[in-house]
Each structure stands twice: as C-alpha cells, then as structure tokens.
Amino acid sequence: MNLAKQHLDVGLFSTKRDEQLAFWQQTVGLPYDHLGKLGGGMQQHRHHMNGSILKMNHSRGALPAAAPSGIVGLEIARECISAPRALADPDSNKVTLVPKGQRGVLGIAILLKVNDPDQHDRFWTHAMQFERAGEGRYRCGDSLVVVAEKGTVERSPEWRGPGYRYMTVQVWDCIAEYDGILARGGASGGAPRVLGDTVRYAFVCDPDGNHIEISQRASLTGGNL
Numbered sequence: 001m002n003l004a005k006q007h008l009d010v011g012l013f014s015t016k017r018d019e020q021l022a023f024w025q026q027t028v029g030l031p032y033d034h035l036g037k038l039g040g041g042m043q044q045h046r047h048h049m050n051g052s053i054l055k056m057n058h059s060r061g062a063l064p065a066a067a068p069s070g071i072v073g074l075e076i077a078r079e080c081i082s083a084p085r086a087l088a089d090p091d092s093n094k095v096t097l098v099p100k101g102q103r104g105v106l107g108i109a110i111l112l113k114v115n116d117p118d119q120h121d122r123f124w125t126h127a128m129q130f131e132r133a134g135e136g137r138y139r140c141g142d143s144l145v146v147v148a149e150k151g152t153v154e155r156s157p158e159w160r161g162p163g164y165r166y167m168t169v170q171v172w173d174c175i176a177e178y179d180g181i182l183a184r185g186g187a188s189g190g191a192p193r194v195l196g197d198t199v200r201y202a203f204v205c206d207p208d209g210n211h212i213e214i215s216q217r218a219s220l221t222g223g224n225l
Contacts, residue, residue: 006141066161155209174216
C-alpha cells in the first residue's frame with residue numbers, strides 16, 4: 001500500500017460534544033486541529049495524536065442503535081510516563097496512555113475484538129498489505145492494529161453508530177488502493193466518492209464488517225484528486 005501518511009486515524013461518533021471535547025483535550029491532552037462539517041447534523045472535531053488524527057464526530061440528533069463495532073480500545077504512546085494509564089471517555093470508550101515503545105506502540109494502537117483471528121491475519125497482511133509485527137499485531141507506518149481478544153462481533157450495516165466506528169488509511173491513490181484491496185479479497189463498504197476539493201475516499205470492511213476509510217486527502221497529496 002502506497003501510504004501518503006505513516007499514521008492511521010481513528011473515528012468515533014457521539015452525541016456528547018462538550019463532554020467529549022473536554023475529555024480528549026484536557027484529560028487525554030490531544031491538541032485540537034479543526035472542525036469539519038459532514039452534513040446531516042454531523043460535525044467532525046479533529047485532534048492531533050502522534051501524527052494520527054482522532055476524529056470525534058458529533059451528531060446533533062440521536063445515533064442509530066447499531067451494534068458495537070469490533071474496535072474495543074485505543075492505545076496512545078506517551079513520552080515521560082512509566083506505566084500505562086487506563087481511561088474511558090464519556091461514552092465509555094476505552095483509551096490507554098502507554099509508555100512510548102511499550103509492545104511496539106510508537107504512535108497509536110487500535111485494539112480489536114474479532115470473531116476469527118485467522119481471517120483477520122489474512123485480511124490485514126494480504127488484502128491490506130500491513131506488516132505482521134507479532135501474533136495478532138499489524139503495522140501500518142508507525143501505527144498498529146492489534147487483535148486484542150476473540151469474541152462475538154455482530155456485523156452491522158450501519159457504521160455511524162455510537163463509539164469507535166472506523167479507522168482511516170491515508171493513501172496517494174484512493175481508487176487504485178480500493179480496487180487492489182477488493183482484488184485481494186477485501187469487501188467494499190462504500191465506492192469511491194469525492195468531497196469537494198478536499199478528499200477522495202472509499203470504504204472497505206474487515207472480516208467482521210468494521211469500516212476502514214481509504215482516503216486520498218488533497219492536503220497530503222498536493223491537491224490532486
């Protein structure tokens with residue numbers, strides 16, 4: 001995969017704007033980037049996270065009662081701490097601050113609960129072309145996707161539900177990467193589309209239906225969409 005950025009991004013949805021912003025900015029200490037309007041009563045509050053972006057998508061209306069995604073936690077590397085610090089946001093999404101380098105976490109690690117670890121191993125190493133960084137651990141740039149537990153994950157057709165819902169890979173050519181992932185056995189979660197002059201994006205799904213955004217962002221690729 002030809003990455004335009006060496007960091008995965010993470011998106012969550014919430015109706016608790018003020019509480020979430022206070023948590024991520026004050027308790028976790030993430031610098032605020034900017035606000036993006038998504039339409040349909042949705043606003044995206046973007047925060048810097050070791051080169052990654054935490055996308056706190058606020059919904060003015062009620063979110064669909066979708067089953068939880070397979071993303072069960074987030075680890076963020078921190079300098080100058082000696083032990084992990086476990087936290088939870090206002091919607092009980094788990095996030096842990098970890099010493100930088102602990103178990104290979106240099107930027108962030110996205111933790112998954114999965115139905116079948118073998119299917120995920122094939123997906124992340126073959127379809128997504130991530131590097132295997134240990135059993136159940138897959139590296140994309142300096143970010144990790146980690147199979148943290150095996151359990152029942154209910155596939156949901158609705159991805160804009162409460163909690164952690166998706167991750168984003170920034171690439172140079174959205175269409176080429178999307179087509180390549182499908183050719184290698186990945187499933188589509190949404191065909192490529194363009195949002196103004198900002199981004200071309202598409203979605204693919206992992207074996208449990210979790211969405212991965214394949215994003216070609218103009219600010220990273222020199223404005224060519």
